[in-house]
Amino acid sequence: MNPFLEEPQNLNYLFMDFCKLYPKSYDKNCTDPYTKTRIILMNGTMVESIFFLHNFQRHCNNNSLRRELSLIRRIKQQQQKKLICLKPIDENILEHTIGYEQLAVDLTARLAQTETDINVKNALNFALLEDFDHLYRFSNLLEMEYGIDPKKLVGGYTEIMPARPTIAHARHPFDSVKAFVNFKTAPLLTQLHTLIITAAEQQTMNYYMNVAGFYPSDIGRRLYQEIGLVEEDHVTQYGSLQDPNSTWLEMLLLHEYTECYLYYSCFCTETDPYIKKIWEHFFNNSVSCLHLAVKLLKEYEHKDYTEVIPNGEFPELLKLGSNIEYVRDVLCQTVNYTGNLEDYILVTELEPNARFCKYQNIVTNNNDVCIVPSHIVIDKAICQYGTDIRFEVRKNPIPQLQDRTVDNTTVGRCVQK
Numbered sequence: 001m002n003p004f005l006e007e008p009q010n011l012n013y014l015f016m017d018f019c020k021l022y023p024k025s026y027d028k029n030c031t032d033p034y035t036k037t038r039i040i041l042m043n044g045t046m047v048e049s050i051f052f053l054h055n056f057q058r059h060c061n062n063n064s065l066r067r068e069l070s071l072i073r074r075i076k077q078q079q080q081k082k083l084i085c086l087k088p089i090d091e092n093i094l095e096h097t098i099g100y101e102q103l104a105v106d107l108t109a110r111l112a113q114t115e116t117d118i119n120v121k122n123a124l125n126f127a128l129l130e131d132f133d134h135l136y137r138f139s140n141l142l143e144m145e146y147g148i149d150p151k152k153l154v155g156g157y158t159e160i161m162p163a164r165p166t167i168a169h170a171r172h173p174f175d176s177v178k179a180f181v182n183f184k185t186a187p188l189l190t191q192l193h194t195l196i197i198t199a200a201e202q203q204t205m206n207y208y209m210n211v212a213g214f215y216p217s218d219i220g221r222r223l224y225q226e227i228g229l230v231e232e233d234h235v236t237q238y239g240s241l242q243d244p245n246s247t248w249l250e251m252l253l254l255h256e257y258t259e260c261y262l263y264y265s266c267f268c269t270e271t272d273p274y275i276k277k278i279w280e281h282f283f284n285n286s287v288s289c290l291h292l293a294v295k296l297l298k299e300y301e302h303k304d305y306t307e308v309i310p311n312g313e314f315p316e317l318l319k320l321g322s323n324i325e326y327v328r329d330v331l332c333q334t335v336n337y338t339g340n341l342e343d344y345i346l347v348t349e350l351e352p353n354a355r356f357c358k359y360q361n362i363v364t365n366n367n368d369v370c371i372v373p374s375h376i377v378i379d380k381a382i383c384q385y386g387t388d389i390r391f392e393v394r395k396n397p398i399p400q401l402q403d404r405t406v407d408n409t410t411v412g413r414c415v416q417k
Helices: 033-058 063-084 093-114 118-146 150-154 188-214 218-239 248-269 273-301 324-334 355-363 373-385
Strands: 337-340 343-346
Touching: 033 063, 033 093, 033 188, 033 248, 033 273, 063 273, 093 118, 093 150, 093 188, 093 324, 118 150, 118 188, 118 218, 118 324, 118 373, 188 218, 188 248, 218 373, 248 273, 337 355
Parallel strands: none
Antiparallel strands: 337 343
């Protein structure tokens, strides 16, 4: 599939009336977990596109171009409004959060397995373990506060168990900024990966930034605060991978191509007929926006789209699915790493006065782990049930994380000299 060869529609014909804008929501009890995660992924992709277009407008002094951006943006806004309302009214904040974290785990794992750039792959694997641990923390809160089995929500496709403990994710902001990819020479799939994962994690960051104040319990509000700060780290990390030397119009083209790629991937892998039609419709919309981006690049920068994307054929499509063994392998290899400027380092190789240690002392009030929400949640679950809440196909591959009667706060965190 090459979206540049598809026939575009007139963008003015793509607007929806309010009846078409409001969709039938999925049934939270029987819808496949990956249908839910695809919806979350594409909602995040639309939000990223909308934010990008707003920022582009604010850095553009040509009103003719700004009007074209406004036209594209309104179409994206309508698509986002339809996607977000596919979520049913009876799905609570925390149930929806499990979908966010399952997406983070399985999307990141899938991207990492097909990534050839070692720096991008390392970034994906590093944050993968943190999202995996977030899924475990939120799952314990879900069982405690709502009596809902998180395994049912993830469909048994994604394990629920501790990884690098969330307490260890708090690190100095300097260590979240990584080396950027040169989009002029990087494979197209690598460029797509940086845009896809940034959009997905940015959506999670935005969700947690806002939802903390609406959650109905203090411990839940505090957990969203803590994990929301980690998502800031992740968005900084992933966003720093994108090429800052690309022009605004080049990035517009890449954004539109990424949307086409994702909508087509969703269409080809969707199992729900109603949702599948939405993916097909929005793919066609995105093709039309892509063709306008081609026109704008030619008109304002005098560049052919092939100077940015030489071969428009989609690379291997994205298929969300289970990644249990891959996640376990990454857990074994990298659980004790932390960020170190553009690189990663074993925490045991850090000096006691390292940035990581100083920042940890600040946020934990001189190593008082009892004030850390992610630790409190597991402690409460253990007190209530005798063990934490997990779904494991086998024992955790990290010996220190196998004891279900205690929450480990040292793995990936404690400097041992």
